Amino acid sequence: MAQESVASTTSEVGHEGSEHNTKNMLGPLLCWAVVFADIGTSVYYTPGILYQTVHGLAGFFVFLTMTVFVLLTLKYAEVTHRYPQGGGVVTVGAQALNPWFGALGGMFILVDYFLTAAISSLSGIQYLSVVLPTLAPYILWVTVAVVILLGVLNWVGISESAKVSLFGAIIAFISDIAILVTVFSHISFGEFLQLFPKMFANQHLTGLALLIGFANAFLAFSGLESISQLSPVMKRPHKKVAGQALFLVVITIGLTSPLLTLFSTQLLPSNILTNPDTSGQVISLLAGNWGSVVLQTEVAISASALLVFASNTAIIGAYHVFMALSRMGFLPEVVLKRNKIRDTPHFSIALATFIPVAILIAVNGNINLLGDMYAFGLLGAFTLTCLGLDVVRTRDWKKARAARQQRLALSTQGNGHASVGSITSTHDLQLSQVEALSNTDTPLRNGSSLPLQEVQKETHGLWFKIDYVLGILTTLLVAIAWVTNLIFKRDATIFGGSITIVGMIIAYLYHARSRRVTGRVTVPVVVTRIEERMPNSILAILKPGDPRNEAVIRAAVNNNEQHRPVVFLYLSDAKARPHTPRMMEIVDPYLDDEQAKEAFGKAESMALNAKLPVRKYVYLQGQPELATQIWQMLHPKDTLVSAADVEENEKIKNINPDRIRYEVTPEGRVAHLLKRW
Structure with a gap:
């Protein structure tokens, strides 16, 4: 058997949160706001980017991929429940597979964050140029300045607020609904139904085209991974709060993203969708074409603000991953250094800021190229998280089944010596002690996995078996999308693969050097159950x-x-x-x-x-x-x-x-x- 590094902790944060700070924890509505403020921004640039590869079928593929998105939310809700310390793919990869898979997951999510920061800020300034056309010739450099400003603000120590996210998410959702109501007020239901066959007109949908379109459409749902990063600040119980928050995410995204993609790619003139200067503004232009200048302006301003906000979220996420990888011993300790003025991790913030800036300059502000590069980290993180969770579920199922068999055997043995219901043997007494400890609200309950009795209860029902099969199906579908992009998205594979390989080489060299110089092996250790x-x-x-x-x-x-x-x-x-x-x-x-x-x-x-x-x-x-x-x-x-x-x-x-x-x-x-x- 391979090495398994595990840990449990009785930290108040990991267990029930600091009692005096529970009022600052996030409930379902605020968790929805943070996640929607990330996923909800994708619709602002996804239709224009998708149109470059799948043309009028963009709406169809977003509808198709929406089904997998729903399945993904089930797995990510469980991730927040099992891993209350946060970390998402980093923690899942390390605990379920191997510490080095945790590092690999960290590289995947860093690639995702880098491109999120770049594409969101660029799209935000493009939307702002709808209101301020004089910005158009300088969009790239204004975007670079905005990203650097976000880095400076993080260096100063200004952090995100979930209440600000709620304000922005509500405005964005209301704006999206206003656009849909406006469009539906101008077309009949019959005309709406005609849009679906119109999507397939002059389109030859082969099996390969179906795979490519399906894989590309995941861009519309980037941001789901942020729910797992909210675990440490989420109210308890995680399972209930995350489930309610993601239910709201599914409803709000399901009502807006597929329809807005369909309308923008079918009802706008093709020259708007093919023009690089306007393809990143399609939602605002849709509002103007079918509504009024007022609605167009409002959508442009709110989209711009929310996209810049999403860029800041990506920068924050990136520098926290840098710090976690350093604390795990995969990156040099200089990444953890804090400045004496503001006590913020200036080196990590600098990396999280200037890598997206370098990407923006390298692609010369081409949002379509950024969209092509996006898939590697996003789908890689999705795939590794899904695979890790499947492994953990399988272990739980096996251990719960073994425990039930052991209980049955001990019960049979006990019945041969005493009346039913009595515990007379040493084995029975020991089993009752273990179950009692698992039932009590002791620090041992804290962890990335569940207490034994809860595992037995959850794995015994029909829903677990259905969820288990759906989980494996989700993993296969996401992995197919990732492999498809690896093959057909050359820019994404080259960029994401290069970042990942360089990061893993640095991790290995630093790890080896630390072991050689200090004689100490530093491995990532994550919280897990210890009842077996x-x-x-x-x-x-x-x-x-x-x-x-x-x-x-x-x-x-x-x-x-x-x-x-x-x-x-x-x-x-x-x-x-x-x-x-x-x-x-x-x-x-x-x-x-x-x-x-x-x-x-x-x-x-x-x-x-x-x-x-x-x-x-x-x-x-x-x-x-x-x-x-x-x-x-x-x-x-x-x-x-x-x-x-x-x-x-x-x-x-x-x-x-x-x-x-x-x-x-x-x-x-x-x-x-x-x-x-």
């Missing part, structure tokens, strides 16, 4: 700043000729951060705990040298009694602690071994708490 049993395993308990940690680690690795699974448990006494995290921030207390990362780094280095096939890393913030709970859950054969802990009886209170064996190492004495379960 691991009989015949070794549990090594580590403490903050304890010089005897290395002795415990060495004993766990060297006394393992049978290559039994090893669980390294780090009990941190650090307190959770008292402030509510910012939007788009990735919250994982382990990544801020340098002592824990150093201890786990030493353990991983020794485990790699010893070629141990299975090792887990568990990180907990809380009281020493948590070690007892982990011991009861895992059922380890050997529990290793420093000898001083046995004498002080602090970290191992209520651990009841059959016998204790002491080992002398160069770093100090280690106690082996042996138990035959």
Whole structure:
């Protein structure tokens, strides 16, 4: 089996949010606003870009891809539920597949953010030029100036507000509805129905054309990934809030994006759609052609503001991903440096700002070319997230089924010795302890996955089986779209592939250098459940700043000729951060705990040298009694602690071994708490 690095934490943010800051958490309406303010801007530039490749079929392909978008929302709602620390594809890739897939997911989403910042700001200035035609010759340089200004504002420390997003999202939605009402007031229902066969007139829809159009139309739904970045600031329960927010997203996007794409590509003159100077203004021009100058102006101004706002969201998301990858040990620590004036991560902000600027200049402000380049990161992130979630669901299903079988077997065994409903055997008692711990609202419930009993409940119903099959279908459809773009979107593949390869090379070189220079392996560790049993395993308990940690680690690795699974448990006494995290921030207390990362780094280095096939890393913030709970859950054969802990009886209170064996190492004495379960 491959290495699995996992952690749990009792941080208030990760569990239920800081109690004194829960009033600042986002409910369904504000979450909808943030996501709609991102996805809702796509309709402003998607029709013109799609028209360049699929012509009059743009509306058809947006309608077609809308079905997959609905399926994607089901998976992303579950991502917010399972990964409350945020991070989206970065966290899903690391926990479900491998730490390096987390880094790969980070590169994908960075490509997406770079192009979002570039294309949104450029489209925003194009819409503004409808009101201020004198801007037209200078659109590129005004856009560059706007992106740089956004970077400066982030350096100053001005962050996004969900309430501002709500204001902008409501205006945008009302404007979209006003355009639709205006168009419907000028055409009859019969004329509306005639638009559908008109789409296919003079169009030869081959299988290849269907694939290409389907893949290209995902541009209309870019921004869905932002819901997973809101997990740390989302009200609880995540599942309910995210579900309600995404239901609103589906309704509002479903009412606006497909119809606006259909109307703009069928009711506007073709010269507007083919002209690079006007193809990025089609929604405003649609409002003017079928409504009035007032509506055209209002749409242009609101679209411009919202697009620039979306560009700022992308910059914020990008620099938070840069920081997360650095905290994980994949990028140099300079990325984390903060300036002394404003205490903001100036280097990360500079990267998130000037890479989109360089892209804008490189393509000379060509929005159609930016649209072609967009697909790589967006669909790559979608695919990796969907695949990772399928893997986690499969693991849950298998473990829940095994637990049910074990309960049935123990129940049958118990009935042979006692009356029904009584627990008389040691095995029954142990099982009841594990279930009790899973049911309590302890810090162990916190994590990227669900408590065992909740998993058993969710995986037992018919809906889970339907959702599981739909999830695999969603993964296949998104992967097909991504592969299609990789083959037929040369610019996207070259640009996105280059950024990703360069980023992964930097990550590998920095990771290798860190290991060579410091002797420490820094791996990304994400929150996961820890309720499953691991009989015949070794549990090594580590403490903050304890010089005897290395002795415990060495004993766990060297006394393992049978290559039994090893669980390294780090009990941190650090307190959770008292402030509510910012939007788009990735919250994982382990990544801020340098002592824990150093201890786990030493353990991983020794485990790699010893070629141990299975090792887990568990990180907990809380009281020493948590070690007892982990011991009861895992059922380890050997529990290793420093000898001083046995004498002080602090970290191992209520651990009841059959016998204790002491080992002398160069770093100090280690106690082996042996138990035959």
